[in-house]
Amino acid sequence: MMSFAEIEVELLHAVLRRALLRGGDFAEVYLEDRDALAIRLDDGRVDQALGGREAGFGVRLVDGSRTFYSHGDEVREQTLFAAADAVARAAAAHARTEVVDLGPVRGDVGKHPVRVPPETVDVRRKAALLRAGDEAARRVSSSIVQVSATYAETRQRVLVANSRGERVRDDRTRLRFVVSVVARRDGVIQTGYEALGASAGFEIIDERGAADIAVAAANKAVTMLDARPAPAGAMPVVLANGFGGVLFHEACGHGLEADTVAKGASVYAGKLGQRIAAPGVDAFDDGLLRNGWGSAAFDDEGTPTQRTQVIADGILCSFLYDRLEANKAGVRSTGNGRRQSFRHVPLPRMTTTYIAGGQATAEEIIAATPYGFYAKSLAGGQVEPASGAFVFGVAEGYLIEHGRVTAPLRGATLIGSGIEILNRIDMIAGDLEVKSGMCGKEGQGVPVGTGQATLRVSEMTVGGTAA
């Protein structure tokens, strides 16, 4: 196998030329070398340590709205040429595109600085984080019956070259620490979850930090043990900062991805410049967020990432584009062309999306709510981009009575549609917080940040189990 350093510009150029031999508008070679390590603690033991290296390439040919892709995991001159020939044969196109001479390679290694490369840290120190988390979570309460924790690091090196003459190199280090716990008391079982993730090195975590994350997860599960069944019906809903952002990601963000829009399968199609949210609502997708879990210096098509305002004072102002969709729409890529690996074609994907902070405080929002539901953290959910309809599980929820957060509630779901809730946001606090997560789309998982300031939706349907 070749290392990236051995891949000469002449070879990349030749592969691109061969891919375009029978026509097409655009050709690209994507090379990836990914090294990963994951260590897991479960049931009181560090029970799994696994890692390895996966390297491969993908050759993409775009002809109008059609895409042909061939990929493999042996990076050699012969395999690259064979893949180029395969897409050229499949395309049978008529357009003729010349390959521009490849320019100097671009890179921006300092964008998301890594102070302590994880691969330089002894694997035993990583395992120790997990044990620290386990002990801290179990100290929270005797009702904590299970703790599982995962430490994961990846270093992904990519090289993108295309027929426009662009050549970009990116080197991404990501690190994540996740804890989930189970609490049980008197036959009632509840779970709690907390995670830290960043495009950064080992400097972001130590044993004390690991313990803090574990305690946060344990507190959620223990609190929910005392929860009573949530009421059902329409009511004001306060979404807490941080985890609440997953709702914006799912119910609104996916509908802003330009491929969904182009198909007319998004409720936001044709609404650029129109009001889609209440006045005062500002939202962003920020691939530049420093050391953000969803950040990178360049996207997976070699476009520099950027901070894109998608909603300004309630008005829809941009969709999220990859190169292909940007071309169709006659605009520039917003640096949202992302892919899970060389086995996947890039798609318009979010990086870190969030609803920005407002003027109020979280306390003021609660105090201004006589009766309602406080969603402290969400379990995840699903959405239909076509209608914007969503259903979300609530991992930690409370009743709001007389302007105060009172009883914990279990088994609640939030039901509604993206546009409906955006228009009903009537208070926003200034406490923006971003959480790390994995987002799936068309079978591809990518790291994303989701964030939000504490905000209130004047009315949303809560699906509960109380009689």
Add this chain to the structure above:
Amino acid sequence: MSGEALPLSGRPGEQRPPLQHTVDRLVEMAGGRGVQAEAYGERSLSRRIKVFGGEVEHLTVARRTGVGLRVFRDGSSGYAYSSDVSERALSTVVERALAHAGVTQPDRYAGLPSPPAAIPDLVIYHPGLASLSEERKIALAVEAERAALDHDPRVRLVENTLYVDDDAEVAIASSLGVRGSYRVGHCYLFLYVLAEQDGQTETGIAYEVARDPALLDPGRCGREAAGRARRLLGARPCASFRGTVVLDPYVAASVLSVLGVALTADAVQKGRSLFAALEGHAVATPLVQLIDDGAHPDGLASAPFDGEGVASQRTPLIADGVLQGFLYDTYTARKGGTRSTGNGVRGSYQSPPVVQPTNLVLQGPATPVTDIVAAIEHGVMVTDAVGVHSGANPVSGEFSVGISGVLIESGRLTRPLREVTLAGDIPSMLRGVVALGDDSRWVPNGSVLTPSLTLEGMAIAGS
């Protein structure tokens, strides 16, 4: 375009070593280091064709190769993998697996299985998968899309029409003498259809699964997806009530896959299953027969042996409503003092096996769906459930999901419903099963074979 395999690697005429040789070699290298070792390799050719507007929009041809190595030393385990199978890369894999074994804590139940006495003889590959031309495979997807669009003028677009196939070779070897390989293949069509009326959009999906692409019926698949979207046009909420729900096979399958996770020995041993203490007890009405069948000839998850070389088998989980037992891999079986049920499932060569259902099969006396509906005074035929996996808690069994479907009033399907939730818990649901339909089918999402499932006493929350 031609249907020939793409020569993605190697010089013309150059033969790569058989996968079995690669895993044998890895075990030989690791075995010399005084550990128990198991190597698992996969090599596949897959194709994914997405059509839109009668034309190919995306075509992907993929080659995948890789090996994973599991080692055990004094009860500690380590795992490493590589997509590169050169001799040098294999030796790195051995070093990393050994280093990883150095940080895990010993577990007296950890270890590899012995070779199976016999493995089932399965026909899970059809040569039609490799011989049908790429053009014909494209045509299948184009026909399916056409059929959906022609089915009703209100079908506005088919957002997703996919033809997908996978032709894979798997090989395993271990220092305890496990050794074997097989070839497996399948293909499927999938549609996601949008229908529109009076500014309201409704969606419908359908799948067709086969080993031989010549057996896929694109017309049937297209019409089914279109019909499911059309049936929901004009949907609106209803008032809350308690009544009978009929979960159609797609919805029943997603509920069963949540149940399947709760029936793994891993969930039971870690206190994460609400069924932990219920072995031998009635957990469902006597109608319910639930089986995990890793050797079902039609199952997408079928194989002669599992991800650690244990023979696949048919494992009864619920018989006449009584919980029979759980699903085990080698590790959980040792811990539970029993035998592996062949449920050590691999996600890929990049990870060790985990206990998972293979093919879940729900059986029982079948009643025509029309008769089931005719007997319901007030209920819902549920055709879509949003959030089964996020809205259902496999630990507590509680769930609350958003559903779409058709209202049943006085034995007749009346009007479509949306923005309605169905809430309850899995134990009471199983105890509420009053009928199984005559419409059993495979749903590839998790590989489940199930008919419609009729449940009494369910809470429907509407407006």
